[in-house]
Amino acid sequence: MAPGGRPRVDCSWFRPSLFASFVIILLVMTSSAFFAYPCRWLVGRGEWAFVLVTGPLFLLSLWSLVSLNTSDPGILHRGSVEQNPEAGHTAWMHNHAFQMPWCHQCNFHRPPRTLHCVTCNICVEEFDHHSRWVNNCIGHRNFRLFLLLLVSLCLYLVALVVTSVIFVVHTTDMALSLDKIIAIIVAVLATGTLLPVIFELLVQAVAVSTARRLYEVQVSRAESLCRDTPLG
Numbered sequence: 001m002a003p004g005g006r007p008r009v010d011c012s013w014f015r016p017s018l019f020a021s022f023v024i025i026l027l028v029m030t031s032s033a034f035f036a037y038p039c040r041w042l043v044g045r046g047e048w049a050f051v052l053v054t055g056p057l058f059l060l061s062l063w064s065l066v067s068l069n070t071s072d073p074g075i076l077h078r079g080s081v082e083q084n085p086e087a088g089h090t091a092w093m094h095n096h097a098f099q100m101p102w103c104h105q106c107n108f109h110r111p112p113r114t115l116h117c118v119t120c121n122i123c124v125e126e127f128d129h130h131s132r133w134v135n136n137c138i139g140h141r142n143f144r145l146f147l148l149l150l151v152s153l154c155l156y157l158v159a160l161v162v163t164s165v166i167f168v169v170h171t172t173d174m175a176l177s178l179d180k181i182i183a184i185i186v187a188v189l190a191t192g193t194l195l196p197v198i199f200e201l202l203v204q205a206v207a208v209s210t211a212r213r214l215y216e217v218q219v220s221r222a223e224s225l226c227r228d229t230p231l232g
Contacts, residue, residue, distance in 0.1 A: 073139035
């Protein structure tokens with residue numbers, strides 16, 4: 001309760017939602033400046049290949065980004081408080097038995113590869129990680145959409161950098177103009193964003209190649225470090 005007996009308003013969702021909205025706005029504004037200045041200049045000289053490549057990649061990246069913000073990662077509905085948390089539950093997968101731990105927040109025994117996200121306060125089937133870029137969990141139902149976003153965004157950012165560099169090269173003999181300034185800014189922003197996207201794509205490729213989720217890889221590495229670290 002807040003002072004004066006008034007209930008507190010939970011605003012913990014505001015900053016993450018604001019950041020996710022900022023990511024979408026940044027993508028739209030950067031792309032708008034790119035298409036309105038350097039890309040328009042190239043199209044005006046008959047080089048339509050640039051807009052035919054970057055246009056569909058932008059639409060695909062924007063669609064997958066917005067969809068990922070509102071997608072269901074694989075939420076498992078809360079159980080009943082009448083269930084017995086002490087009762088043992090076992091699930092069989094590929095002829096292997098897995099214990100189903102009790103989730104005290106959702107009041108049910110979690111299936112294998114299900115984890116409770118402390119940020120969203122939900123249990124997600126085949127939990128991978130919580131992405132602050134989209135303010136949503138990545139799990140069983142939106143993992144392919146997440147990979148689509150990484151691939152399309154990576155290709156789109158590469159196309160932005162290449163097109164901006166080509167534009168600057170084509171206009172080296174021209175005076176500094178707004179088109180050239182926008183092209184340089186877009187190239188810098190795209191390069192700075194491309195590096196973490198490539199890193200995330202490589203991390204996910206390693207996890208997928210071992211048929212594991214990202215959090216499982218992180219837990220495995222943490223356990224290895226604990227075993228390798230000498231005591232004392």
